[in-house]
Amino acid sequence: RPRVLSGIQPTAESFHLGNYLGAVRQWVDMQETHDAFYFIADLHALTVNPSPSELRRRTRVSAAQLFAAGLDPERSTLFVQSHIREHSELAWILICNTGMGEAARMTQFKDKAAKFGESSAGVGLFTYPILQAADILMYQADQVPVGADQKQHLELTRDLAQRFNSRYGQTFTVPNPYIPKEVEKIGDLQDPLAKMSKSSSSPQGLLEVLEQPGPLRKKVMRAVTDTGSEVVADPENKPGVTNLLRIQSAVTGVPVPELEARYAGLGYGAFKKDVAEAVVDAFAPIRERTEKLLADETELDRLLAVGGQRAAAIARQTMEAVRDHIGFLPKS
Ligand code: TYM
Numbered sequence: 001r002p003r004v005l006s007g008i009q010p011t012a013e014s015f016h017l018g019n020y021l022g023a024v025r026q027w028v029d030m031q032e033t034h035d036a037f038y039f040i041a042d043l044h045a046l047t048v049n050p051s052p053s054e055l056r057r058r059t060r061v062s063a064a065q066l067f068a069a070g071l072d073p074e075r076s077t078l079f080v081q082s083h084i085r086e087h088s089e090l091a092w093i094l095i096c097n098t099g100m101g102e103a104a105r106m107t108q109f110k111d112k113a114a115k116f117g118e119s120s121a122g123v124g125l126f127t128y129p130i131l132q133a134a135d136i137l138m139y140q141a142d143q144v145p146v147g148a149d150q151k152q153h154l155e156l157t158r159d160l161a162q163r164f165n166s167r168y169g170q171t172f173t174v175p176n177p178y179i180p181k182e183v184e185k186i187g188d189l190q191d192p193l194a195k196m197s198k199s200s201s202s203p204q205g206l207l208e209v210l211e212q213p214g215p216l217r218k219k220v221m222r223a224v225t226d227t228g229s230e231v232v233a234d235p236e237n238k239p240g241v242t243n244l245l246r247i248q249s250a251v252t253g254v255p256v257p258e259l260e261a262r263y264a265g266l267g268y269g270a271f272k273k274d275v276a277e278a279v280v281d282a283f284a285p286i287r288e289r290t291e292k293l294l295a296d297e298t299e300l301d302r303l304l305a306v307g308g309q310r311a312a313a314i315a316r317q318t319m320e321a322v323r324d325h326i327g328f329l330p331k332s
Contacts (some may be wrong), residue, residue, distance in 0.1 A: 005141035016211035022147030068289035079307035148184035220276035231263035
């Protein structure tokens, strides 16, 4: 079986629809066909300096949501990144094989740094994609399911793997991104050309998995639509309607052309009502299961410990080879 690996940051109280459609759903599907490794990227979350209690809580909420969304602890290995100390070690080794210019080209870093102001952005934001490369290469992943915003980080990962292999001998599998076109960039409901994101300007544009049906419905009904009244996919002239069509199609499994036919002549109101119900129906069971899982932290922590043991076995193997290939003396 090919191996799949992906990670998600515990930086909010809830995942949002972009995380869910762009990543988590693929994770659940791929556990059927792949040797599956998924993790909660708490080391990456440190780049935004959460308080210790926030970080602890969000890490558990993230794990609970992933199990609730359908990750099966028997078929998938779900673990917490910081439990595997080798991630930080491999990140350092890869940092020493990365050029300043190559790291400085990362558009996500440039965007985030611009928000903080050039010199007050943390160094962690700069090395973030190299830690991500370490996560992926550690597990010799073949496929990495992510949203379009991670494409450039995957290219860097491939470059670093190839460079390391040619400098030090075959060590890493060169991974392939897996980015399904229809859901690669779910738009913000208030600004459909921008990706839905936890750091987006208005909470009105964000649909959170753990939100109650009331606010979810309200946000969909108030989503920005476009001039005219026809429900058709037209990314250039109707980005708002197109985004909602893609969301409804992804959530219900009904192809976009079929939806266009269904709403012909009905106008935006009827359409948005159905989009809202589809999202509520998808999220409600996940929210309920998440609440149940969070009620038993001991069991949740136990499941993560089991995942951690399986991940550790692979990380240990990879790092033995890395240390040897790079010329570190054995500890004896
Ligand atoms: P994070 O936590 O920001 O996002 C998790 C996943 O959700 C996807 N995503 C979206 N997909 C479609 N439309 C959107 N609007 C949208 N917003 C977010 C992201 O692309 C991502 O797949 N750097 C990663 C975490 C990470 C990782 C890794 C991923 C750390 N190490 C190793 C893969 C492999 C991130 O920022 O995730």
